[in-house]
Amino acid sequence: MPGRPDGVSRVEPTSAWPALRGIAYGGDYNPEQWPRETWRDDVRLMREAGVTLVSVGIFSWALLEPAEGEFDFAWLDEVIDLLHENGIRVDLGTPTASPPAWFFAAHPDARVIDRDGRVMGFGSRGMASHSAPAYREAIVRIASALAARYADHPAVVLWHVHNEYGVPVGEDYSAHSVAAFRTWLRERYGNLEALNAAWGTAFWGQRYTAWEHVGAPAIAPSVVNPAQRLDFARFTDAQLRACFRAERDAIRAHATQPITTNFMANQSWTTDLWKWAAEVDVVSDDSYPWAADPENEIGLAMASDLTRSVAGGAPWILMEHSTSAVNWQPRNVAKRPGEMARNSLAHFGRGADAVLFFQWRASRSGAEKFHSAMLPHAGTSSRVWREVVQLGADLGKLAEVQGSRVVADAAILWDFESAWAQDLEWRPSVELDHKERTRAYYERLWRDRITVDFALPTHDLAQYPLVIAPAQYLLTARGAANLERYVAGGGTLVVSYFAAVVDEHDRVHEGGYGAPLATALGLRVEEFLPLREGEVTTVAYGGAELTADAWQEHLVLEGAEVRGVHQGGPAAGGPAVTRHSHGRGHAWYVSTRLDPAGLAAVMADVYADAGLAPADAPEGVELVTRRGPDTDYLVAVNHRDTPARIPATGRELLADAPVEGALELPGGAVAVVRTPHGATGDTAS
Ligand code: GLA
Numbered sequence: 233m234p235g236r237p238d239g240v241s242r243v244e245p246t247s248a249w250p251a252l253r254g255i256a257y258g259g260d261y262n263p264e265q266w267p268r269e270t271w272r273d274d275v276r277l278m279r280e281a282g283v284t285l286v287s288v289g290i291f292s293w294a295l296l297e298p299a300e301g302e303f304d305f306a307w308l309d310e311v312i313d314l315l316h317e318n319g320i321r322v323d324l325g326t327p328t329a330s331p332p333a334w335f336f337a338a339h340p341d342a343r344v345i346d347r348d349g350r351v352m353g354f355g356s357r358g359m360a361s362h363s364a365p366a367y368r369e370a371i372v373r374i375a376s377a378l379a380a381r382y383a384d385h386p387a388v389v390l391w392h393v394h395n396e397y398g399v400p401v402g403e404d405y406s407a408h409s410v411a412a413f414r415t416w417l418r419e420r421y422g423n424l425e426a427l428n429a430a431w432g433t434a435f436w437g438q439r440y441t442a443w444e445h446v447g448a449p450a451i452a453p454s455v456v457n458p459a460q461r462l463d464f465a466r467f468t469d470a471q472l473r474a475c476f477r478a479e480r481d482a483i484r485a486h487a488t489q490p491i492t493t494n495f496m497a498n499q500s501w502t503t504d505l506w507k508w509a510a511e512v513d514v515v516s517d518d519s520y521p522w523a524a525d526p527e528n529e530i531g532l533a534m535a536s537d538l539t540r541s542v543a544g545g546a547p548w549i550l551m552e553h554s555t556s557a558v559n560w561q562p563r564n565v566a567k568r569p570g571e572m573a574r575n576s577l578a579h580f581g582r583g584a585d586a587v588l589f590f591q592w593r594a595s596r597s598g599a600e601k602f603h604s605a606m607l608p609h610a611g612t613s614s615r616v617w618r619e620v621v622q623l624g625a626d627l628g629k630l631a632e633v634q635g636s637r638v639v640a641d642a643a644i645l646w647d648f649e650s651a652w653a654q655d656l657e658w659r660p661s662v663e664l665d666h667k668e669r670t671r672a673y674y675e676r677l678w679r680d681r682i683t684v685d686f687a688l689p690t691h692d693l694a695q696y697p698l699v700i701a702p703a704q705y706l707l708t709a710r711g712a713a714n715l716e717r718y719v720a721g722g723g724t725l726v727v728s729y730f731a732a733v734v735d736e737h738d739r740v741h742e743g744g745y746g747a748p749l750a751t752a753l754g755l756r757v758e759e760f761l762p763l764r765e766g767e768v769t770t771v772a773y774g775g776a777e778l779t780a781d782a783w784q785e786h787l788v789l790e791g792a793e794v795r796g797v798h799q800g801g802p803a804a805g806g807p808a809v810t811r812h813s814h815g816r817g818h819a820w821y822v823s824t825r826l827d828p829a830g831l832a833a834v835m836a837d838v839y840a841d842a843g844l845a846p847a848d849a850p851e852g853v854e855l856v857t858r859r860g861p862d863t864d865y866l867v868a869v870n871h872r873d874t875p876a877r878i879p880a881t882g883r884e885l886l887a888d889a890p891v892e893g894a895l896e897l898p899g900g901a902v903a904v905v906r907t908p909h910g911a912t913g914d915t916a917s
Contacts, residue, residue: 250514250547250585250586250634250635251321251389251390251489251490252284252285252321252389252586253631253634254284254627254628254630254631254634255580255584255585255586255587255627255630255631255633255634256284256285256321256549256585256586256587256588257281257282257283257284257285257586257587257588257623257624257627257628258278258283258284258285258286258287258320258588258589258592259283259286259287259552259588259589259590259591259592259605259606260286260287260290260552260588260589260590260591260592261274261286261287261288261311261315261591261592261593262288262290262291262591262592262593262595263288263307263311264292264295264307265593265595265596265597265598266593268310270593271310271311271314272314274592274593274607275314275315275317275318275320276318277607277612278318278320278592279318279319279320280621281606281617281620281621281624282621282624282625282627282628283320283592283606283624284319284320284321285320285321285322285323285389285390285586285588286315286320286321286322286323286592287322287323287324287325287392287551287588288308288311288312288315288322288323288324288325289308289324289325289326289327289378290325290327290329290392290395291325291327291329291330291357291395292308292325292327293327293328293330293331293332293374294330294332294333295307296308296327296374296377296378297332297373297374297377298332298334299334300334300335300338300370301373303377305381312324312382312385312387312388313387315387316385316386316387320387321387321388321389321390322385322387322388322389322390323388323389323390323391323392323551323588324378324382324388324390324391324392325391325392325393325394325395326371326374326375326378326391326392326393326394326479326483327374328370328371328374328375328393328394328475328479329357329358329394329395329396330357330358330359330395331359331360331367331370333354335360335366335367335370336354336359336360338366339364339366339367341361341364341366341406341407341408342360342361342364342366342367342406342408343359343360343361343406344358344359344360344361344401344404344406345361345404345405345406345409346403346404346405347403347405347449347450347451348450348451349405349450349451352401356400356599357395357400358399358400358401359401360401361404361406361408361409362401362404362409362471362472362474362475363404363406363408363409363411363412363471364406364408365408367475368475368478371394371475371478371479372478372479372482375393375478375479375482375483376482376483376485376486378483379391379482379483379484379485379486379487380486382487383486383487383488383489388487388489389489389490390489390490390491390492390514390549391480391483391487391489391490391491391492392492392493392494392516392551393476393479393480393483393491393492393493394475394476394479394493395493395494396494396495396496396518397472397473397475397476397493397502397503397508398468398469398472398496398501398502398503399496399499399502402468402472402502402503403448403464403465403468403502404468404471405448405450409448409471410447410448412467412471413446413447413448413464413467414443414444414446416467416470416471417443417446417463417467418443420463424440424441424442424443427440427446428440430459430463430737431457431459431460431463431737432457432459432737432739433457435457436457438457448464449461449464455656455657455658458653458656458657458658458738459737459738459739461652461656462649462652462653462656462737462738465502465649465652466504466649466652468502469502469503469504469507469648472502472503473503473507473508473511476493476508476511477511480511480512490513490514491512491513492512492513492514492515492516492549492551493508493512493516494516494517494518494551494552495508495515495516495517495518495539495542496517496518497517497519497535497536497538497539497542498519498520498521498531498532498534498535498538499520501648501651501652501655503648504648504649505538505539505542505648506542506648506688508542509542509543509544514543514546514548514549515539515540515542515543515546515548515549516548516549516550516551516586517535517536517539517548517549517550517551518551518552518553518590519532519535519536519550519552519553519575519579520552520553520554520558521535521575522561523557523558523561523563523564523565524561524562524563524565527871529574529575529578529854529869529871530671530674530675530678531671532575532578532579533578533582533674533678533854534670534671534674534678534684536578536579536582536583536584537582537640537674537683537684537685537686538646538686539582539583540582540583540638540685541646541685541686541687542686543583545583545637545638545640545685546583546637547583547584547585547634547635547636547637548583548584548585548586549584549585549586549588550576550579550580550584550586550587550588551586551588552588552589552590553575553576553579553587553588553589553590554567554572554589554590554603554604555567555572555589555604555605555606555608555616555619555620556572556604556608556616557602557603557604558603558604559599559600559601559602559603560603564602566604567604569615569619569900570619570900570901571900572616572619572620572623573619573622573623573626573902574869574870574871574900574902576623576627577626577867577869577902577904578854578867578869578902580627580630580633580867581638581854581856581858581867581869581904582638582856583637583638583858585634585635587623587627589605589606590603590605591603591605591606592605592606592607593605593606593607594607594608594609596609604616606620607620626886629885629886629888630885630886630904632860632885632906633858633860633865633885633904635860636858636859636860636865637858637859638683638856638857638858638859639683639856639857639858639859639864640683640684640685640696641682641683641684641696641697641698641844642677642682642683642684642685642696642697642698642699642700642842642844643684643685643686643687643691643693643696643698643699643700644670644673644674644677644684644685644686644687644699644700644701644702645686645687645688645689645699645700645701645702645703645704646670646686646687646688647688647689647704647706647711649706649736650666650703650704650705650706650707651666651667651703653705653706653734653738654666654703654705654706654730656738660730660760660762661760661762661763661782661783663762663782663783663825664705664730664783666702666703666705667703669702669703669728669825670702670703672702672828672831673700673702673726673728673831674702675828676828676831676832676835677700677835678854679832679846679851680835680839680846680847681846681847681849681853681854681855682698682839682844682846682847683856683857687699688711689701689704689707689708689711689712689714689715690708690710690711690714691714693714693715693718693723694718694721694723696723697723697724697842697843697844698723698724698725698726698838698839698842698844699715699718699723699724699725699726700725700726700728701715701725701726701727701728701731702728703728703730703731704727704731704732705730705731705732705733705734706733706734706735706736706738707731707732707733707734707735707741707748707749708735708736709735709748711748712732712748712749712752713748715749715752716749716751716752716814718817719752719814719815719817719818719819720752720814720815720816720817721815721816721817722815722816722817723817723842724817724818724819724820724838724841724842725752725817725818725819725820726819726820726821726822726835726838727746727749727753727819727820727821727822728822729783729785729821729822729823729824729825730745730760730783731746731749732745732746732747732748732749733745733746743756744756744757744758744788745757745758745760745785749819750790751814752812752814752819753792753810753812753819753821754789754790754791754792754810754812754814754819755787755788755789755790755791755792755807755810755812755821756787756788756790757785757786757787757788757823758785758786758787758788759785759786760783760785761783761784761785761786761801761802761803762782762783762784763781763782763783763784763801763802766781767781767801768780768781769781769784769798769799769800769801769824770798770799770800771796771797771798771799771808771809771824771826771830772796772797772799773795773796773797773808773809773830773833773834774795774833776833777799778796778826778827778829778830778833778834779826779827779829779830780808780824780825780826780827780830781824781825781827782824782825783823783824783825784798784801784802784803784806784808784823784824785803785823785824786802786803786806787803787806787807787810787821787823789807789810791812792807792810792811792812792819792821793810793811793812794807794809794810795809795810795811795820795834795837796808796809796810796834798824803823807823808822808823808824809821809822809823809824809834810823811837811841818841820834820838820841822834848878848879849868849876849878850872850874850876850877851872852870852871852872852876853868853869853870853871853872853876853878853897854867854868854869854870854871855867855868855878859909862909863882863906863907863908863909864906864907864908864909864910864911865885865904865905865906865907866880866882866895866903866904866905866907867902867903867904868880868895868897868902868903868904868905869902870897870898870899870900870901870902871900872899872900873899873900874899875896875897875898875899876896876897876899877894877895877896877897878894878895878897879893879894879895880893880894880895880905880907880911881893881907881908881911882905882906882907882908882911883905883906884903884904884905884906885904885905885906886902886903886904887903891905891907
């Protein structure tokens, strides 16, 4: 399991999640949007649906603190007591993602300014500067007041700080932020000489002679120093975490329940979730796959695997997803019958021990009134409601799976800092989007049902027979040494192009691109050879011809064997795919953008090196194993309309039926089979 990043301290929870028995079920509950009479109806229907946990108060600041320092908890007391009387537990939010109007009237300087210099207005959310002293003071005040009041309430089992840090506001260019950035830089570099060296300010005459001259990388006539932008991304992440810590510690002064904040693994690139996971007591995530993607189950799985990985493999909370359509995509495609259950149980299969939605009851007013909910505008005479009730009943049958851990077969490197650096402007080609290759490799493994953990290059990787580095543009000497040791120790490493190019300051590693990995890969990259838009080439690979585009490199071999040769483009006749035996392991280098079929051909050979075999099942069937102390649980999701037959033996928990040799999975269905350890074909431990 990946270790925690160094240098990050962790507050020990004084009580551990899970506080609930079984798989928690529910969603965001916003009773303040409804008259009191509705509340009783809500809890009655929650019970009907099997709801066990709701998140309350996430956007309630204006009601809870109607004027600075004046609190009104009467309505919240009533709501929490009502939930408690009905056996529904509470995940209590701090409302700090949306400060009240009086706050901005009193502190206009606390508004966020974006990179273009626009001051953010009121009437939305995420409008406050995380660096403004008034904001910091106010969030601690409201978090402390809530914690003091509800610390001992028996219904409150979890604290939910803020909402989705980094979304919609991450970077802030206000005066408070610039001042805080300078302080952060002083702490990081100590003196200006070190800052000038790290940022390479000799270029374009940027050299600084006074700290007061250093600013945020606001929009400028041309491209702003990428090292400065990378540090601003790090600073932004650190500022957001400082706000979380301030609230968390304020709560902890009063309360013992575990504390979380909801991540956005599939959307936010502002928060380094490896670092965040070390700060929370339990990891939680919001999952909103791109509805227009006909195979959005792959993105969903990827975000779930990342969430579980940052949690160190521990079960996590699916804090939000949608029962049907969202309201913020260009075309908000509604989920089809059965899709909500498939989505929910796919998250569960990848380690979620709580399945929650945004939100309980669909809003009548406001920006999100067209967002689906557990209780839709159509009311209980609706397909969505019937499916919500069914899902609650199904999750009730899966209680014994709680606490079991996903069995992973391979690791993919996922490094936020490298992504931040890679995706800046003026790279050798606009095709070098880190997400594109990460998804391409992940997708291959998803189709082969090889379950993935994500990891950092510095993590202990020895447990994985296969590690893939799809987009490791930034690689530190320490990370490179770790990857080299991994290969020497017997691992199989796959490195995709444009790797190990720069160090932590976005400075090019000398000695040929990829030099830090030269020993492991048995090669260096002499020159990048990006292709023209639309240019397609082929690679001779074994007896096959693979299709590639976008990118080639001039490789200089230092021991690697050539497995694929470019047949066209600027690198024609040169190596495209290589394999190097190093120590007891093997390192592959793929220096071009192979299409899915090409990647499949190479990965088949990689699997052979790693001793991995794709699981046997029809296309579109997702298979993941969760391992408990005594048994395995095979979670099978059929994303196609056609029935599937899967080798399995044990007991299917949803139908409570025996499975003898084969699981018959109807089109669109989900099954959870309790099997003896190791019987799912997943032998990794
Ligand atoms: C996010 C937020 C919710 C809501 C949903 C809508 O996840 O946390 O408050 O806006 O998006 O999809």
